[in-house]
Amino acid sequence: MDEPRNHLNTEKENSINNLKNMNQSTIQNLVYVIRDQQVMMDCDLAKLYQVETRVLNQAVKRNISRFPESFRFQITSREYEDLKSQFVISSSDNGADNYGGRRTLPYVFTEQGIAMLSAVLKSPTAIQVSIRIMETFVEIRRYMVSSTWMLDKINRLELCQMDYQRRTDKQIEQILDFIADHAEVTQRVFFEGQIYDAFSLLADLVSSAEKTLVLVDNYVDINTLNILSKKKQNVSVFVYTMKRTKLTGKDIENFNSQYPSLEVKYTRTFHDRFMIVDETRAYHIGASLKDAGKKCFAINLLEDNTIIRDITRRLELEAEETG
Structure with missing residues (x-):
């Protein structure tokens, strides 16, 4: 039986079937926010690891003690509908009683759960994919920190005259470099x-x-x-x-x-x-x-x-x- 299609990412599937074409932008497009956590869906991870979704979930079930609720959880019907709405997917694209061609609601993995997958799948591809995913999560966190700080800074800079625009651009670049180099870990x-x-x-x-x-x-x-x-x-x-x-x-x-x-x-x-x-x-x-x-x-x-x-x-x- 063919792997069910994930209608949340029909426009992305061609770009993630080959490990050689994988980049941080591709992975970032597969990261969603559910329950105030950054997560990735089991079907997307399966494509990145180059296995079937059922194979990935079976490997997890065999090692379920390694995957507490904070590492992996099944989303609700409401959460799935909210997820679909982010991509303006019509009801005709998904049957009311299935979930993008699936019989069950998807599972999603947090950053810790994804890190654990490499130990469970035990393949060179899984290790390399996990490293790239972890690098992507690090970059997302850095972007979120810098973006929050920059919003306040830019609001104040907008009061400056146009004559200061060049200097402002340089200051923004310096601020971003400072954040990257001096982010304190407590x-x-x-x-x-x-x-x-x-x-x-x-x-x-x-x-x-x-x-x-x-x-x-x-x-x-x-x-x-x-x-x-x-x-x-x-x-x-x-x-x-x-x-x-x-x-x-x-x-x-x-x-x-x-x-x-x-x-x-x-x-x-x-x-x-x-x-x-x-x-x-x-x-x-x-x-x-x-x-x-x-x-x-x-x-x-x-x-x-x-x-x-x-x-x-x-x-x-x-x-x-x-x-």
Whole structure:
């Protein structure tokens, strides 16, 4: 039996049948807002993953414990009608008793649910498609943040005279660059499988440092250095870890030959992981950098600046000899 047609996206199907033609614009057109959440429909995801919708949903049912309500839910008839109205679809295009040719109402997946799909489907295509979808969700969030801020700014700029138009255009461009480079993270939770998102955020935190970067992590290895390599050229990095670390002297030497400078010190005092940026911002990280995204963990910005001083002093007192 042929795959049922999804009448919500009849004009989009030809552009998503081939992975080579997939781009962020294509994926963005498949993201809807339902129950104040950004979601994608099971039939659209099936086309992107190049499987049948029933195969995708069967794989989910076999691993249903991985997909709580916050990851995947079935939309109601009212929600489906509202969804159709967004695309001005007439009643003649869809039978009253079926849902775009389906016998049941569609399931939709949130960002966390989509990230989990790559682990369930277990194919190279699923992994690559999930990465592209996650990148698209990141871009959508950045756009929403910048758009909200810009609306207020533009309303005030409209009061300016035409003589200032050129300068205004330049200011808007600078504002957008600033938002992209300085968006502060106060709290973020990553679920199992969100390896790319976790790596991306940690790399952003590392690259935000202008002078110094201090990492407290008992378990560091080459994967940790891969994230630290995203730092700016003149930033000094200090890593505090345990002596049984998998990081070798040769690894440190090779890193410093390309990304100076890194200094590794040893301590047994700390259990949790911390990252201190320019001695002004401290983050509590729930997992070692090398394992970020493999299991559920959180990153929190520590609001109390005295904590930075306390952590720094304790590191200075408890650091062991490197020999």
